Amino acid sequence: MITNPKQTCLVLDLDDTLYKEHDYQISGLKYVEEQVLGLYDFDLKGKLLELRDQGVDDIFLELTNILNMPSSIKDSFLMMYRYHRPDIVLTPGTKIFIESVLKNLGQVVILTDGRSISQRLKLESLNLLKIPVFISEEWNSTKPDNKRFIAIMERYTTCSKFCYVADNPCKDFVAPNALDWLSICLKGDQNNIHSQDENSIKEEHLPHYWVNNLSEINIC
8 A cells, every 4th residue: 555665755634543533522521621610619510521412513602501601701611622631542553553654654744634732732642743743723724725735745855655644535635636645544433523425525535545444554
C-alpha cells in the first residue's frame, strides 16, 4: 500500500483517526460538570452526557436553563469545554502504529481541522506534539481546501510520495486525490462523528483504500 517508505510523507488526520472524538466529548462534558459542581455547588449527575446521548443540539444553552442563568453564560461553558485538558489516550494499536511510522517513513505530519488551542491540547494529551501539525484555524483553511496539502508538499521536498489517512470521505480526500496523493480511509463505528456513506460521495473523492484499523496499512 505504501511503497518506498523513506520517500513517503505520511499525513494523518486527528479526530476519529488517531483517537475517538466520542472520548473527547465525554472528557469535556465531565470536566464542565466538575466545574459546575465546584463553582456553583450544583451536581449535574451526568446530565450533560445524557443530553448529548439524546441528541440535544445546544447542550450548554440547556445547561444555563438547568442552572436558571442568562443564556449568555453558555459561551463561558463552551470555552470550558474547548480549552480543557482532555482525558484521552492512544489505543495500544495506534501507539504501535505511530512508533512504527515515525521510525520507518521519511516524514510524518498531522493535518487536522479545528481550533488551534483545542487541537494542540488534544495532541499534548496524546503525547503527539512532537509531530509537525497543520491546524485549520492556524492556516485559515479547512478541508476540502488544498492550501495545507500544498504547503506540506512544498515544505517536505525530500519526499516524492504523499499519503493522507483520515476518516471522513465527505471532505477529507478531495484535495489529496486531486494532488495525486495516496488516500486511505479508516472505517469507523457507531461512535464516529461523521458519516462514511459512500453512496452520497463522488467517486473521485473517495479514498483509494479502506482499512479497519491502522495496523492494516501495509508499509513495504
